[in-house]
Amino acid sequence: MRLAGELLAGDRRALGKAITLVESARADHRTEAVELLQAVLPHTGHGVRLGISGAPGVGKSTFIDAFGNHVIDDGNRLAVLAVDPSSSRSGGSILGDKTRMEELARRPEAFIRPSPAGRTLGGVARRTREAMLLCEAAGFDVVIVETVGVGQSETAVADMVDLFCLLAAPGGGDDLQGIKRGVMELAELVVVTKADGDLLPAANRAAADLRHALHLMRPVHDAWAAQVLSTSSVEGTGLGEVWAAVREHRDTLDAAGALGPMRSEQLRRWLWTELREGLVERFVASAGEQLADAELDVVAGRVLPTVAADHLLKPR
DSSP, X not given: OHHHHHHHTTOHHHHHHHHHHHHOOOHHHHHHHXXXXXXXXXXXSOSEEEEEEEOTTSOHHHHHHHHHHHHHHTTOOEEEEEEEOOOTTTXXXXXXXXXXXXXXXXXXXXXXXXXXXXXXXXXXXXXXXXXXXXXXXXXXSEEEEEOSOOSTTTTGGGGTOSEEEEEEOSOOTHHHHTSOHHHHHHOSEEEEOOOSGGGHHHHHHHHHHHHHHHHTSOOSBTTBOOEEEEOBTTXXXXXXXHHHHHHHHHHHHHHHTOHHHHHHHHHHHHXXXXXXXXXXXXXXXXXXXXXXXXXXXXHTTSSOHHHHHHHHHSOO
16 A cells, blocks of 8 residues: 555655554544554564653653654654543643654654543553554654553553653652552663752652662563663753663663563553453444443442443343
C-alpha cells in the first residue's frame, strides 16, 4: 500500500497519517491499520524504547525537551509519543506537549505526537504500542513514551518499552512517599529533576533517599542494577549521563540475551490485553437490552453488581 511505502521512506506526514489511522475507532480504518502494520512489521524492532513517567509538575515535558535535543545531537532521530489524560466526562484532552517542547519541536530529526489516553488505564493510549512500531518503521532510532503521570495503575508503559525511567522532583520524606512502590519496583532508571540553584541540596538528598529505596527492591533484570541520576533541564547538566545510562542498559540487555525474551513476553501480554478489551467490546455490542436492564437494576439497588454480572455472563 502507498502509505506503507511513504512511511518506510521516512515521510513525517505519512507517519502522522499512519498514527491517526491506527488510533481511529472506525471499522474500515481498523482494517486498513492492520494491513499497514503487517506491511511494516519486518522493519520494526531496532529502536531504543524508553518510557518516562513522573508525578504532575515533576517536569516531564521540560526534561524530554532538553534530553531529546541531546539525543539528537548524538546523531539519532527521536520520536516522542506523549499521552495526555482524557476527561472522563467529555473525553477531551489538552494535548499541549508540543507547546511544552518548543525547542525539540523545531528539530527536523524529532517527531512529537500527543495522543489522548481515552479510557485506557496505565497512563498510555490503547494504540501506543502500534504507534511505537510505526515510528520505528519510519526510521526513528529512539522512541520515548511519555505517560500521563504516576498512579497505582501507572505501570502499563513498562510492558511496552525496554527501559522504564521515573522522574522525581527534589524533596524527601512525604514527597517521596507520593511515589507508589509498584512504580518504583519497575523503574530501572530514576532521574531527579530540577537539580540546580536553591533546589540542588534538596535534589541531592532526594537522590540519596531514592538510591536507598531502590537497594531494598528486587531488580527488574538480574544483569542491571537500577541507577539514580540528577539533572537540570535549565542548565543542561546530567543529560549526557542519562543518555549514557540508557545506552548502557540496552548494551547490557543485549549482552545478557535478555532483550529478545523481554520483548517476546511484552508481545504475549499485548495479546491478552487486546483479547480482554476486544471481548468486552463484543459483549457490550451483543448484550443489548439485557445489559441496559441490568444496569437499571444495579443503579436502583435491586441487584448486586456481582449478581448482575454473573447473570449476564452465563451462557445461553
